[in-house]
Amino acid sequence: MLNNLKTRCLLSAQLKVRFTVSEAKQFATEVVDQLRAAGYVALWAGGCVRDLLMGNEPHDYDVATAATPQQVRELFGFRRTLMVGAAFGVVIVKGSSKLQTQVEVATFRTDSSYTDGRRPDRVTFSTPEKDAQRRDFSINGMFFDPVTQEVIDYVGGREDLRAGLIRAIGDPHARLAEDKLRMLRAVRFAARFGFAMDTETEAAIKAHAAEAALVSGERIAIELRKTLETNQAAWAVQKLHETGLLQVIAPEVDAHWNTTGATIIELLGRCDKGGWLTRVAVLHWPATRDGQDTKQIVAAFKHRLKLANEEAEAIHFALEVQSILAQASKLPWSRVQPLLVKPHIQVAVALLAARQAVEPELVDELHWLREHLHWPTEKLNPAPLLDGRKLQRAGFEPGPEFSAILQEARNLQLDCKLADEQAATVWLAHRKGLNLRDHKHA
Secondary structure (H helix, E strand, O other): OOOOHHHHHHHHOOOOOOOOOOHHHHHHHHHHHHHHHOOOOEEEEOHHHHHHHOOOOOOOOEEEEOOOHHHHHHHHOOOOEEEEEHHHOEEEEEOOOOOOOEEEEEEOEEEOOOOOOOOOOOEEEOOHHHHHHOOOEHHHOOEEEOOOOEEEOOOOHHHHHHHOEEOEOOOHHHHHHHOOOHHHHHHHHHHHHOOEEOHHHHHHHHHHHHHHHHOOHHHHHHHHHHHHOOOOHHHHHHHHHHHOHHHHHOHHHHOOHHHHHHHHHHHHHHOOOOHHHHHHHHHHHHHHHOOOOHHHHHHHHHHHHOOOHHHHHHHHHHHHOHHHHOOHHHOOHHHHHHHHOOOOHHHHHHHHHHHOOOOHHHHHHHHHHHHHHOOOHHHHOOOOOOOHHHHHHOOOOOOHHHHHHHHHHHHHHHOOOOOOHHHHHHHHHHHHHHHHHHHHHO
């Protein structure tokens, strides 16, 4: 994949940091100052350093220090510290009441083995250099001194930023064995920044891809979401397939890649709206189009990634209504309108828009759908002319017939065959007469 040109230009000069004033940055600086005043080494660490070097404002700042968790708590006080991961050297330090922010403070450490493929069995507090060596990728393994404005780089992170490269620190097999999720994170970072994958790192991912099945579905779903939300979703999914990770994430998609992969990649390349759920629907669209059971496919994906019910419903809805949306302008309004007022309609329309990449004839339907979706609520979804109380006043007994009559009246209303309440009342009286006649003949 081509490196992001803007990023390369930013990094080609001397790597000086520019940042805007932010509450998070201000507090992170104060935390470092307070730790240093107490005699402890303290630096900014990880992703915030990477983002600063790339000219981006970090979303949050992490601090790495020589102080132990207990020393951090003693320094900042019981009320302002949360011992969220003290066993791993991590403490959350909260800002004052006037500064509503917080910073994660972690003690420099060296990790032992990772039996569960997620967390170290034991940690040993150490030095900045050893701490850098246990991190995942070189671009995430640097430190920054906010006082001297100096970058401390023990792992070649700056060089890899300039080259636009995602490279595991040290032995990639060891780094990936420690936390299996790092394989998906490597793809995500490459997609997010438009970077290439280091050859040895990618080879290690291919060798260990099957082990990603040991990662919880929730963690995989978070990484997949972030990956699909990048501008390089098509490249990322292709890379997930090439490395063997897609077989773990979505085996029902990967199994048919030889016949559907090219279509999926083309659709993802055109899918610029609808969010990550639309992109998940894109992944599964070719399979459902070929006659596979949509409900079963989505249920399996939901179970594997532990998706919320609402997320699975959005994906299923988007896939199920494609045949109707693809011919919406030619169908009775009463058949299309109920879909346009559903909460997940935008996901479905975004999938239809992506399909236009290979089905250009959909352009007119898309225009028609978007035009109608912009109608005001009172026009798109007018109040029903009849309800249960009106049926009872007309002499209908509550029961299963109620819903059928109400649906029939709603369809006539939407198709402009019942213009107002008076017309609906006349129709209802006629409907009552038909019912009575049917009962006499029964």
